[in-house]
Amino acid sequence: MTQTPAGFDAQSIGRWIEQRFGIDDFDVEVMSIGRSNLTFTITVDGSPRWVLRRPPLGHEGGSAHNVAREGRIMAALSDSAVPVPNVLEIVDDAEVLDVPFVFMDHCPGFAINTAEDWARIPDGPGPDDKRSCAFGMIDTLAAIHAVDIDEVGLADLRRPGGLIERQLRRWLGQVEQIAMRETPMIHEVHDVLLKSMPDPAGSPVGIAHGDFKPNNLIFSDSGSVNAVVDWELTAVGEVLTDLGYFIAMLTVPEEYTSIWVPTVEDGFPATDELIARYQEVSGHEVHDVGYYSAFAMWKLACIREGVYTRLATGKMGDLDLDPEVAGAGVEELAQQALTLLEQA
Structure with missing residues (x-):
């Protein structure tokens, strides 16, 4: 694994990913979009596999950064007419990460940024x-x-x-x-x-x-x-x-x-x-x-x-x-x- 960005505890999250999915070799990068909650792309064998979303460092600002709530909304909409990413798990375990995070499948496609x-x-x-x-x-x-x-x-x-x-x-x-x-x-x-x-x-x-x-x-x-x-x-x-x-x-x-x-x-x-x-x-x-x-x-x-x-x-x-x-x-x-x- 390459050097990981701030906000992503490679050791503890890596251990969780290995226990949960049986994969111990992956790379992580900060997604280019988003200026609030932190979003990371997790790549396996050169292809994006998952996305992890967590609150900003030094989390402040109330429920706007409640990623567990955000994950729950996406999970609730999964069977509706609204297209949403596939939420795999909402994790609230200090032994994995000091803040809650949402772990989801990477959605293929692209956003319109440019x-x-x-x-x-x-x-x-x-x-x-x-x-x-x-x-x-x-x-x-x-x-x-x-x-x-x-x-x-x-x-x-x-x-x-x-x-x-x-x-x-x-x-x-x-x-x-x-x-x-x-x-x-x-x-x-x-x-x-x-x-x-x-x-x-x-x-x-x-x-x-x-x-x-x-x-x-x-x-x-x-x-x-x-x-x-x-x-x-x-x-x-x-x-x-x-x-x-x-x-x-x-x-x-x-x-x-x-x-x-x-x-x-x-x-x-x-x-x-x-x-x-x-x-x-x-x-x-x-x-x-x-x-x-x-x-x-x-x-x-x-x-x-x-x-x-x-x-x-x-x-x-x-x-x-x-x-x-x-x-x-x-x-x-x-x-x-x-x-x-x-x-x-």
């Missing part, structure tokens, strides 16, 4: 082309929102009150708890979002993924969705928050998201087409998209502030990222959210 990734999807027109791929993302989002949480055993994810109200309180609280910098715009936009919040009673409720975007999906070479990953921000509440987030991520500058997203010029449908597709497939009446997109940008600003803090304090494993670069754009994202709210 223009080169998007170029792997065939050009249209046709059933397996870029527009079909984009609409497939929307269909997958609608499938998540159609899940009966009681039927799949996730009823305990329900919480009192609306999702927006809970998350406004939660994300502001986390920023105030861990932030190392002054963040006046985050506080200002929080107050506007709270004051102009849509009535949650008028919104469809279900599982909201919380971070649904192209680089949190695994695609086949034809562009179909093989799996939805990164369920750490999942909650039960107003599902239109996911649609607003997806649309917002298509417009936020790349330097503030650390990912590339396709545009209309790249063969991606226009926003109104995406909304129409979602409304058709889900059966939900879409409203207040501007507000939900503004909320998404504000939440992204909060997330980037948290990423900055964890990088600056060395709690992101071996990810070689400049904290100032990774944490840039917090005030700008909050300002964009405020502009959307003023236009809504």
Whole structure:
């Protein structure tokens, strides 16, 4: 085995893998995606075999990093219409690792992180082309929102009150708890979002993924969705928050998201087409998209502030990222959210 990255105890995890799967020779590398929970690819005989996901080093920040919860959600959705990785085991044993982790099969395919990734999807027109791929993302989002949480055993994810109200309180609280910098715009936009919040009673409720975007999906070479990953921000509440987030991520500058997203010029449908597709497939009446997109940008600003803090304090494993670069754009994202709210 080659030198292992921080956060992966090769000796104890290796012993567990050997006992569980009978394999004692493997390599480990940090996956290139993800800025929160740490995700490792385990390769056997030169091919990716498994994925291990664990909390960040120096775990802080509440349930957002509860990987056991994330693993349980994926396992619960395994028999639903939502494509998810195959969870093999959720391990909470200090003798194996000092924090819980999720151990799953490696899902074949690729995420869309760059223009080169998007170029792997065939050009249209046709059933397996870029527009079909984009609409497939929307269909997958609608499938998540159609899940009966009681039927799949996730009823305990329900919480009192609306999702927006809970998350406004939660994300502001986390920023105030861990932030190392002054963040006046985050506080200002929080107050506007709270004051102009849509009535949650008028919104469809279900599982909201919380971070649904192209680089949190695994695609086949034809562009179909093989799996939805990164369920750490999942909650039960107003599902239109996911649609607003997806649309917002298509417009936020790349330097503030650390990912590339396709545009209309790249063969991606226009926003109104995406909304129409979602409304058709889900059966939900879409409203207040501007507000939900503004909320998404504000939440992204909060997330980037948290990423900055964890990088600056060395709690992101071996990810070689400049904290100032990774944490840039917090005030700008909050300002964009405020502009959307003023236009809504």
